Amino acid sequence: MAGSHRICAALLAAGQSLRFGEQDKLAQDLHGRKLGLHVAETLQNMDFADKIAIVSSDSCLCIPAWTNLGFDIVMNPEARAGMATSVALAARHAQQMEADGLLICLADMPFVSGALLDQLVAAFRNESTGAILCATEGDKRSPPALFGSRHFAKLASLSGDAGARDLIAEARVIAAAPHELTDIDTPAELEQWNGRPLP
Template identity: 40%
Template sequence: MIAAEDTALVLLAAGKSSRFGTGNKLEAEFLGKPVGLHVVTALESIRFQSRFVVVDGCALDFRGYHVIRNDGSEPGMAASVKLGVAAARDAGAKAVLIALADMPRVTAAHIYRLLDTADSADAVVASSDGVRPRPPALFGAGQFDFLLSLTGDAGARDLVSGGKHVVTAPAELIDIDTPEDLEKLRALVHAPEALTRPHATRID
């Protein structure tokens, strides 16, 4: 296993929310608070070595995180990953956990399972819904150089596919890309917002 105390948390909260329409998806309300702060709350009890959040305009208050700004000079998610990993390496972390701020149902229990599954400095441990690997994902320090060489959006896909996968309930790994994604999640958990949205229907 890799201890949380040796691991830097890198939360990716950058992106143009282009598929969400107007507004920033991370600032949309879900269960009484912004989508982007749910994972912050869920993981606040884990004693990470350090916490970083990569942003490019999101106005949320990520308390307890070192804020890294992605200026958009390099396109794709890889740019945010590289900024976070570089900060984690500079902080002396032995591993990095990469999580997405638009996945509001991730739990601390699942993160501990990722940490417990890691077995070396070269570890690659991703989450899975039983069909495909996805974030959150844990990388040992032996993978930092590779992560720092990424370009575009898909560079780490082969690395993650070849790593270990920890399966959890698909509902825990829901990510929010569109307004429809958010409405489906609100209905799934009977969120109060689902009952006040136009044309929303409750699923019992």
């Protein structure tokens, strides 16, 4: 039944953060919480069959908090080869879990709301396992994105830095609120958002 689809959630946190410098970007403060915990805490409050956080190193300072939030930690030894390696790992995990769907979120997108994730999940539960859904703001298509199990094999074979961009181009879109799909890449962007209310 569509209503009983089992969904795995994957938080991608293995990026190299080259534009941020040598600091652990996800461990930097954003309005009193680590940047990498904002969307993780949103995911914690939702009912998923499984939750994983994909990291490039066990030195990531958010790991203890993610573990406390119920995430299993998955190491990506090939993270330097690009985001697609993390997407592929997530897809292989979802295959092993025999999940019907895979939700991909990025750890450096702190403003993704539970309401947006609820809309993605609700739309997926009314679709077949061949569905692809993603968020959109204007012309921008972006994670969070939800992939039905028919796409796991293709996701698992991805390489390079394009991630699932080609598949997202075919997705049914769910509109996000203004600024909801903001990702924080530089210290200046983090400072800017610390100086203004969260969206």
